[in-house]
Amino acid sequence: MTNSRPAINLPWWKFLLPFSLQLAIVLLVPAKSAYTYNFGRDAVIQTVPRDPYDLLRGYSQTLSYNISRTSDLKSFPGGENLNNGSIIYLILEADPSLAKTPPSPWKSIKVTTTIPTDLPKNQIALKGKVTNYGSIVYGLETYYVPENQRDKINQEISDLQNDSEAKPGAKRDFVVEIKVDRWGNSVPVSLWVNKKNYRF
Amino acid sequence: MASEKFRYQLRQEAQQWREDGLINAEVYEQLATRYRLDELDTASRDRFIFIVLNLGFILLGLGAITFVAANWQTWSRPIKVGLLLSLFIGTNCAGFYLWRSPRERQSRLGQGLLLFGALSLGANIALLSQMFHQTGEAYRLYLIWGLGVWAMAYGLRLTSLGLMAIILMAIAYCLRWISLLGWGGSELGWQELQFFQQIPLIVATLFIPLAYYCRSRWLFGFSSVLITFALETSLFQYLEFLDFSVPIITSVVIILPPAWLWSYRDSLVFRNANLTIPFDPISRRLAVFYLGSLLYLGSFNSWWKNFHFDSASVSGDFDFHHLLLLASPIFFTVFSGWAWWKLGTRRTNNLRWRLDRNSAYMGITIIILGFMLWFNLDINPLSEVGTIMFNLLLFSLAIILINQSVKEGQRFNFWLGIILVALQIFSRMLEYNTGLILKAIALAGCGIAAILSGLWFERYLSTINSSNSSDN
Numbered sequence: 001m002t003n004s005r006p007a008i009n010l011p012w013w014k015f016l017l018p019f020s021l022q023l024a025i026v027l028l029v030p031a032k033s034a035y036t037y038n039f040g041r042d043a044v045i046q047t048v049p050r051d052p053y054d055l056l057r058g059y060s061q062t063l064s065y066n067i068s069r070t071s072d073l074k075s076f077p078g079g080e081n082l083n084n085g086s087i088i089y090l091i092l093e094a095d096p097s098l099a100k101t102p103p104s105p106w107k108s109i110k111v112t113t114t115i116p117t118d119l120p121k122n123q124i125a126l127k128g129k130v131t132n133y134g135s136i137v138y139g140l141e142t143y144y145v146p147e148n149q150r151d152k153i154n155q156e157i158s159d160l161q162n163d164s165e166a167k168p169g170a171k172r173d174f175v176v177e178i179k180v181d182r183w184g185n186s187v188p189v190s191l192w193v194n195k196k197n198y199r200f
Numbered sequence: 201m202a203s204e205k206f207r208y209q210l211r212q213e214a215q216q217w218r219e220d221g222l223i224n225a226e227v228y229e230q231l232a233t234r235y236r237l238d239e240l241d242t243a244s245r246d247r248f249i250f251i252v253l254n255l256g257f258i259l260l261g262l263g264a265i266t267f268v269a270a271n272w273q274t275w276s277r278p279i280k281v282g283l284l285l286s287l288f289i290g291t292n293c294a295g296f297y298l299w300r301s302p303r304e305r306q307s308r309l310g311q312g313l314l315l316f317g318a319l320s321l322g323a324n325i326a327l328l329s330q331m332f333h334q335t336g337e338a339y340r341l342y343l344i345w346g347l348g349v350w351a352m353a354y355g356l357r358l359t360s361l362g363l364m365a366i367i368l369m370a371i372a373y374c375l376r377w378i379s380l381l382g383w384g385g386s387e388l389g390w391q392e393l394q395f396f397q398q399i400p401l402i403v404a405t406l407f408i409p410l411a412y413y414c415r416s417r418w419l420f421g422f423s424s425v426l427i428t429f430a431l432e433t434s435l436f437q438y439l440e441f442l443d444f445s446v447p448i449i450t451s452v453v454i455i456l457p458p459a460w461l462w463s464y465r466d467s468l469v470f471r472n473a474n475l476t477i478p479f480d481p482i483s484r485r486l487a488v489f490y491l492g493s494l495l496y497l498g499s500f501n502s503w504w505k506n507f508h509f510d511s512a513s514v515s516g517d518f519d520f521h522h523l524l525l526l527a528s529p530i531f532f533t534v535f536s537g538w539a540w541w542k543l544g545t546r547r548t549n550n551l552r553w554r555l556d557r558n559s560a561y562m563g564i565t566i567i568i569l570g571f572m573l574w575f576n577l578d579i580n581p582l583s584e585v586g587t588i589m590f591n592l593l594l595f596s597l598a599i600i601l602i603n604q605s606v607k608e609g610q611r612f613n614f615w616l617g618i619i620l621v622a623l624q625i626f627s628r629m630l631e632y633n634t635g636l637i638l639k640a641i642a643l644a645g646c647g648i649a650a651i652l653s654g655l656w657f658e659r660y661l662s663t664i665n666s667s668n669s670s671d672n
Binding site: 147 | 268269270271272273285288289292293296299300307321324325326328329330331332333334335336338341344345347348349351352354355356390
């Protein structure tokens with residue numbers, strides 16, 4: 001026997017309204033990043049890794065950059081503007097040497113508090129926020145990696161680090177390619193470990 | 201329609217009556233039609249199918265989320281996005297369509313699909329955030345996911361989605377706490393701090409009306425627990441932010457949960473809710489539970505030794521600029537004051553304002569507690585006096601609970617009272633270094649007393665029940 005009862009007489013909008021809100025959420029979460037990813041300019045920065053896990057998004061590399069410590073940026077022009085909680089723009093300049101693999105990281109030039117409008121072609125402005133812990137967050141600190149390649153990548157990174165410890169002064173080829181849009185927002189695009197490029 | 205339990209009993213009895221010749225087959229048929237006795241078996245089977253179906257859909261949804269977390273590279277990004285988005289749209293639309301169907305089974309299948317759709321919303325959010333390697337903390341994702349599911353629960357008046365939404369909010373809130381406590385380098389901006397300080401108010405305005413709208417006691421209970429938890433944690437957040445301590449605010453916030461939970465009545469805000477079973481007994485139970493836990497904590501001497509601020513950091517006056525951070529506690533304090541006043545106002549207005557005995561006990565205990573906490577923090581550490589007072593209050597709470605339960609035949613209060621007394625004696629035995637023989641005697645005594653009183657109470661309950669049914 002099949003039970004039957006009066007049909008639920010609910011107007012469609014009672015479903016469509018929350019449903020479109022949910023759809024809007026799905027699309028809004030990545031909107032800014034998607035813009036930066038598609039319309040931003042390329043840049044390269046040097047990095048150091050860690051390795052956490054997030055139930056929703058899986059394994060990731062937590063990346064810290066040589067431009068992430070306020071103490072390292074204090075000496076640049078405008079370095080006195082690095083106050084806790086403030087928004088800063090770091091101006092980076094491309095390495096003039098020819099394109100090579102892996103690409104060489106861009107060099108920090110100066111720190112500003114407003115976004116410069118007249119930057120030359122070989123420079124970009126990267127937006128960051130100064131935290132209370134003496135670091136700067138750019139929104140580039142997480143790179144999600146597939147579960148099945150995680151161990152391999154971790155191994156390569158730690159080999160690379162051991163190498164550079166054994167030979168101090170040797171240049172570490174561990175860099176991140178990023179995209180930066182005209183407002184200074186950025187997304188990480190790919191990871192260079194030595195001569196290997198990882199793009200997920 | 202009468203409750204299912206009653207219908208089961210009636211069917212059993214009616215069959216017996218028919219066999220005994222008390223009623224004839226015709227009367228039995230009339231009873232069976234009136235109480236739909238034939239549908240009882242299908243109803244319970246349907247319910248079982250419903251639970252299995254929902255469980256299956258929840259597992260499927262978790263599968264989709266784990267698939268995203270695996271970050272599998274064999275399928276390219278556009279394929280994954282296309283697949284998950286169409287899954288999200290498809291399940292929601294199909295779920296809504298089926299759910300409206302007049303056929304019970306289709307409707308239940310639809311409800312399961314809607315649940316799956318809500319989970320796939322989370323999978324989509326996670327995937328798109330992962331694709332662009334967004335750095336933000338995971339709790340933000342849980343928060344907006346919870347809000348999305350809440351909207352759907354409201355639109356469709358579905359308890360299952362409402363429960364999922366409140367669980368997501370709770371996960372978001374707890375994750376944020378974990379990320380704050382750990383050194384995850386997470387940095388709370390001023391705006392985010394302000395937002396999270398308002399969580400008790402946000403949950404109260406979003407979920408309490410939803411609970412009444414869906415007529416869900418579970419939703420009401422979960423929301424009340426989350427509000428209480430958020431109220432207490434927001435206090436610590438506030439003190440951390442100020443960098444100095446305000447004893448009066450601390451003590452008020454600590455006694456706030458039992459104050460509002462006890463005085464809360466359905467009729468205060470939701471006068472036209474039309475409930476078959478009222479919700480306020482739940483909040484009262486929570487109030488008693490919170491009070492019992494607080495008194496139990498304070499019955500340890502070590503708690504009082506640690507519960508004070510550095511005198512250097514105590515400040516009587518505070519910066520009014522940060523009053524916005526206290527919006528939730530202020531709201532709940534004002535609400536409690538109003539609710540207590542209403543509690544004592546009797547229907548016939550010429551009678552004087554007076555509380556019933558339970559509420560009077562509750563009110564006095566809350567005031568004593570608040571005063572003691574404030575005195576301890578602001579004037580002088582209470583130490584031994586505090587310990588003794590809390591032990592006395594705890595014991596009296598347990599006795600009142602047991603006494604009350606015997607009068608009203610309430611099982612919950614009886615066992616809560618017994619557990620409180622047993623825990624208290626047990627803890628004092630372990631806390632103070634008494635001889636093992638004494639410990640053994642006390643433990644055995646407690647055990648025997650609990651068993652005997654429990655047996656007596658259950659017997660007493662059944663005699664009450666049988667005398668009630670013979671009266672009827």
